[in-house]
Amino acid sequence: MKKALVVVLFLLLAAAVLLLLFREPAKQAAYDALTKDMFVTADEDDFDPGPQLGSTFPGVNATWQGRPVRGLQEFAGLNGTMLVATRSADWCPYCMKQMIELQQHKAAYDEAGIGVVAITYDAPALQQAFIDKWDIQYPILHDVDALSFKTLGILNESYQPGDDAYGIPHPGAIVIDPGGRVVGKLFLEAYSVRVDALSALAYARGVLGLQD
Incomplete structure (x- = not known):
């Protein structure tokens, strides 16, 4: 025994x-x-949260590298900015894969003069762990108390204060022109589906009026 x-x-x-x-x-x-089949090439559903097309981008209430961020001007490219709102760089596999793929194609966005900025509700330490692991070279902002997502009209209201997932957005992208005007949005109702990075870039180029 x-x-x-x-x-x-x-x-x-x-x-x-x-x-x-x-x-x-x-x-x-x-x-x-x-996440094998998560990417699509276009936003073809009717789900459309976020600021109205043609409106002035309302800004964010976030932090980056320990300091407050209210606007995206410092991250903008010559031809505009794409803000990618995503759920979590810590526990959401779809979000992590999307952000990794964005990094893989960052050079194409740089060449197009489009700045890429991501924002999540994760604590900055969790964001930094993801950044270090995958060598992310574009800024990932920390939304403060869900204020950015509320202001942008993309807060996922399925969760209430106190829930672990409270503060996550409906994932998607907002394209802003050099004058601070919202010219495009990519939001899919299914959180497990995202427009791939190169298709999102092609869309951004189109709404920003960039020539091929």
Whole structure:
């Protein structure tokens, strides 16, 4: 009996070690499978939250690198800005994959003169962990107390204060021209579906009136 107990304990210890060693690869594999078909090439549904087209961008109430941010001018490209509102860089696999893909195509946005800015409700420390892990080179803003998402009209009201997910937005993108005018939006009702980075860039170029 004693020998059997030792064997069981050894097997449990070995299982725990294997779980620690392979937890991250297993989680990433699960995320990859979950998000395999998440990208589409266009916004073709009727879901349309956010500021009205043609209106002046109302700004944000956020922080970046420990300081307050109210406007996006410092992040703007020569030809405009695309603000990507997303749920979480910590627990939402669709959001993480979207932000990683945006980084992969950041050079194309730079070439088009379009600044990319993301914003989530995550605590800055959680955002920084994601930034460091994936070498994200565009700014990710921290929305303060859901104020940015309320102002923009994209707060997900399915959650109430006190809920873990309170403060997340309906994920999507807002395109702003150099004069601060909202000229385009990409919002899909299903949070698990996003317009891919290059299709979003093509859309942004079109609404900003950029020549190919």
